[in-house]
Amino acid sequence: MGDRAPADGDPILRVDGVTVRFGGVVALDGVSFDLKRGEVLGLIGPNGAGKTTLFNCLSRLYTPKSGSITFEGIDILAHPAHRIARFGMGRTFQNVAAFSTLSVFDNIRIGAHSRGVSDPLSDGLRLPRCRRNEDAVFEAASDIVDILSLGSVADLPIAGLPFGVQKRVELARALAARPTLLLLDEPAAGLNHDEIGELASLIRQIRDDLGITVLLVEHHMGLVMSVSDTVVVLNFGRKIAEGAPDAVQQNPAVIEAYLGHAA
Amino acid sequence: KGQTIKIGNTMPYSGPASAYGQIGMTIGHYIEKLNADGGVKGVKFEWVSYDDGYSPPKTFEQTQRLVESDEVHFLMSSLGTPTVSAINDYTNAMEIPLLFVSSGASKWGHPETHPWTMGWQPDYVSEGRIYGRYVLSEAPGGKVGILYQNDDYGKDYVNGFKEALGDKVSMIVAEEPYEVSDPTVDSQIIKLKSAGADIFLNITTPKFAAQAIRKVAELGWKPLHLLNNVSQSVGAVLKPAGLDNSKDIVSASYAKDPTDPAMKDDETMLAMHAFLDQYYPDADRASSFTVFGYGHGLTLEHLFNQLGDDLSREAIMSAAANLDFKLGTLRPGVTIKTSETDFYPIQSMWLTRFDGNSWVAFGDVLSGAAQGS
Amino acid sequence: MDQTTSRLTPETAAASTSATRRARARRRSLGGMAATLVVLAVFVALPFLLSNFGVSTLTKVLIYSLAILGLNLLTGINGQFSLGHGAFFAIGAYTTAILMVHFGVPYPLTLPVAAVVTFAIGVAFGLPALRLENIYLALATFALAVATPQILKLSPLEAWTGGVQGLQYYAMKPKVPLGLPLSANQYMYFFVLLVCVLVYWFAHNLVTSRTGRAFMAIRDNPIAARSMGVDVSRYKATCFGISAMIAGLAGSLTAIYLPFVAPDSFTFTLSIALFVGMVVGGVGWLPGAIFGGLFVVYAPNVAQEVATKGLAGAVYGLILILLIYLAPQGIGGLVRSSLRRLRHLNDKGPASGH
């Protein structure tokens, strides 16, 4: 893993003036920011501020009313959702979107779908090409299982696993595609303090060892502030602050809308 | 002597055509009676009748079971045009007699290609011709509207009818097909009426016949109403449709009408009722299907009375091809007659008019054979 | 494995490495292969033990199983509800019949043509189906099933389809090729068996491959699948095509085994039967197709033996309900849960003590 060296310079992701409306609800209102390659960007904001909506725009599940999104120099709004993974963007979901009847291992293998090449006919005939691909996926998935310590549950159906484990499988699934950009939607929800510490080091490991850029949505301030290089704050679909974690944490507008005083 | 002969049969005891099931039941009970009476010339029968749900592949499977597993001696009275079509080639290839098919399709009478298959009732094409000729003679200037079932059965009638009209086929102003899966034929009737038809040729199966008769009355439409034989059952069609609504309908008929008061003293009908009392008390006595099944039973009895000691399939087939007798359930003048080249046992019919209670024959006994043959 | 991440592990049996996982996967697939061979051996032996009629009934079982397999691929594996697979079955059958009757094509050569035709039609139907979910798709496919006989009857097509009468070509029934010491029924049986084995092999490969995982991902969570890079529309349409193709091949085999096609052979009850067979066999479990085929062919016969004629339907219905009571997930559910139980015991054996 880690075959792509982090290259500084141009942002890996540029979000420019993205607006999304649902009927009368304005979920995103002209949001713009850049994400530098090799950084962790924390995206925070009150409930309903539009964070998940932004993720859904990035992975093309929603189409913004206006604005543009450039990823690795590609105008991704011109592409359908299923092509995004191939461009190198991976994600997890806020409410765990697992393939519930399948085993953990298969969930992870599906994560590698975008890296494989096969068509139904050659798969059905089990051509040597497909067998080789299968073997490669098997190895890659096994590696990830080991990295994320999912070995003991790898053959179990994902549905009955504790929520926290499911979230970890989602992370493994996203990593299986070897993304250059990883979108994490509230990965710490449901984890206790200890586990969050591990998650923080895992995220750093993902950034530093694997060279993956991370966009992190999270309500756990300890985590956000400890791993983010930059923090962007949304409120009512609008960006209200952007900057280094410390600066954002002191920003009165952020405290007023999001953090509260007791934090 | 003392032999038991296995007879195979398929019937729609379930599914959309299950109303015909009583034909099979009647024959089965009649065979029970024959056996109880000591058989026909000492020969007893075993009636193996399977349900095919009116589905052709099922008919094939059940027939194969009858032939290859039950090893029946011959097949008799299997019902339905699409269903029996599925097995016609098979039974001929296996050289198993398939006698008295319960369907009036014209294809059961082709000894040159299918020497092991024989029909029973007048074929639908011939009956269609009878209606065509009647229209030509009765209302040569009329406008005909046709309602027909969109299958072989319906199309045979239409073809016979058109053939008889010949160059007057332009009298037909509207032809409306319906599918057995249609819930009602109301809209077809409305169209026929709107097309200005004053003659209504009603080629349907019982349920749709009843719907059509009632809808015609409901619309206040008063055409010359011709109803095909299959649907002329007083009990199963006209009563539900309303006897008043059915008044003056014209049909063609070869069998006696069980509801006809004149049949009260008819010898055959009395015998039938006695048989039903003893063996099949649940039977619907106002239904022509019961008479139909009873007629098949009598025909079987006659066939075996005619046979000698040789009960082989060939012998049975050649006996079936040499029938000539008066069957009690048939109207006067209508007989059963076959020959090596004529595999249509019943070919003549009477025109009948419904008088509000029963069918009254009029005119002469008619042959539906094609003109000049 | 480093210390930090290992803390995330739930404390169960010792974690396995890639090598042990691979070994276990191989063991399982060997087990599956052995089971398959046993079943195959039984199916090869049976025609020599059964009566002539028994052989032809078993041929029918195979044909239905094949169609059920096709349906299962679509509904069980890919999650697209179909109540109309009888339509593709019909198209396959008619393709074969028309090729044999009108073009004199030898029967084995009609199979690939039928496959291509039904695949194309399946894809064509799968495209609008992309927009329909669950019940809506069920209705659309059911509508297709209901409309099939009427379309086959269409008078403009009559020159080819034989209209309401359909096509009969008993004379073209396949003969036993020279030298084989088999009865006609046995030969037909083995021909059908060969096709079934090949298709099963194909379907099994498919399901255990990248494509198959994509199919299942779509079934479980289409949105997540899309985000993983699965082209949902393409896979769904393709799955529809393959599924229709398999059902079409089954139809094609019917038209060879029973040299007669007619619109009324393909009413919606056929589609319903296939559906019931799939449920009985086990939704999403390919070997279940055999059980489904057995059920669909034999259960009505059993019902008829048990009941008087009119009540056979009720008895069949009761048998079906009883079966669902005993095996809510079909036979496949029973087999899988007993396998799981076995494995659970196995896993517990050596590595207990936590």
Add this chain to the structure above:
Amino acid sequence: MTALLSVTGLEATYGPVKALHGIDFEVKEGGVTALLGANGAGKTTTLRAICRMVKTRGDILFDGASITRKATEDVVRLRIAHVPEGRGTFTTLSVEENLQLGAMTRPAPGIAADIERIYAYFPRLRERRAQQAGSLSGGEQQMLAIGRALMLRPRLMLLDEPSFGLAPLITQELFAILATVKREENVSMLVVEQNANLALDIADEAYLFETGRVVMSGPAETIRQDEGIRRAYLGF
């Protein structure tokens, strides 16, 4: 204070898998009990067991009477409200209908007023009242789940990670609301919460779970002082 809920020897199984291996704990009348523990420790299973949603052995007494033979819906009728893991939103129904459903077992009077009260707690929900609940953001749905549970006017609330997905400010407000509800309406609570600080703040007693067993228990204050707990759950 007497025990409103007392659980003894509770075992729970999912098919062949045993998730709880004999758990004992109580919730005092008007008190708050917190359950702590790592992922998969069995906290959710315990709440499900009380609501009779999993197969169990052992005894559960509510208000002195065993409820192990009751059906879920009858347990709820004893006014035990559950904020489930995963929120259990009726996604196709509107926000307001979701709230009404929370009061399904109550007589009609007072419901409208209570809905207003929930809207006052979570103004976001008022803005979204006619919207399909499935379209809400994660945090908004969490508010809805809590609001729905409050609509029952419960005697005992089972809260499975109530702060799950809530923004820090809302989380603070939520715990303030819970404290008020507890104080003013004498509602007892059983709280599963990963944010142990918050949980211990309102809790009287706490239990630490590990793989289906209670490994430590005591007054919240005592637990808070424990070195291991501090490191693993509190972070100071």
Add this chain to the structure above:
Amino acid sequence: MDLFVAQVLAGIATGAIYACVALAVVMIYQAIHHLNFGQGEMAMFSTYIAWQLMQWFGAESGGTLLSLPLYILAFVLTVAISIAGGFLVERTVFAPIRNAPVLSHVAVFVALFLIFNSLAGEIWQHTIKPFPTPFGNGPLTEGGLVSRHDAGMVAVTLVVLLALALFFQFTRAGLAMRASAANPVSARLVGIRVGMMTALGWGMASGVGAIAGMLIAHKVFLEPNMMLSILLYGFAGAVLGGLTSPGGAVLGGFLVGIVENLAGTYIPVVGAELKLPIALALIVVVLVVKPTGLFGQRLVQRV
């Protein structure tokens, strides 16, 4: 033009049949979020019960109504029996397999279909029976194409529609039923007796089905297969209108009737032969454009 009007009227007349059944379909959908294939046969069975009651009461003879009060008595009794019957079927047949996958439920619907169909044939035979109408025979207006029965049927359908719409929108039981179907686990967690709600839904659906059956039987005649194809049209109508909207379902039913007749009349060559397929294809087209039907609730799916 005359023909056009005639066909539209004929379409409305048959559409009334479909609308009636579509209502029953929506009813069951709201209760179990599925379509029940056995529903048509249950309605047919109910209609036979009504017929049997009328025989015993002497309310009719050969399809002619003899006594309106006795007819109404039989009608009401039948609806009551059907509600109880639907309730019982759910309790005895479905409650035990509550947790089985939906597709297994569908297989059981098929089984119910077979059981009721075959029982009815066995008990009451297969020959068609006339069924009386309380609205009187003959056309509504002199020479008109709409019969009194058709008009009465439309009226009854609208009344049932109103009752159902009110029930679902404004009663707590209606809300509880929708909640049970949408999310049974959560419904239990708010104290709804989901089993009872489902059973009640079955009961009500079977009651509505009985009403539909008794109105339809007069038009198509009573026989075991009378609902075979009508149920499909009812499904089509309900789906076209939107399965969650009783009003939409009724409108959908009428639309199916009208479209089918117009297609049969005005589409050349294949129109008459293919009116059902054409009508169904049209519905599929509508669904492709509007996947939840004309008036169905759009579902928001979020991740």
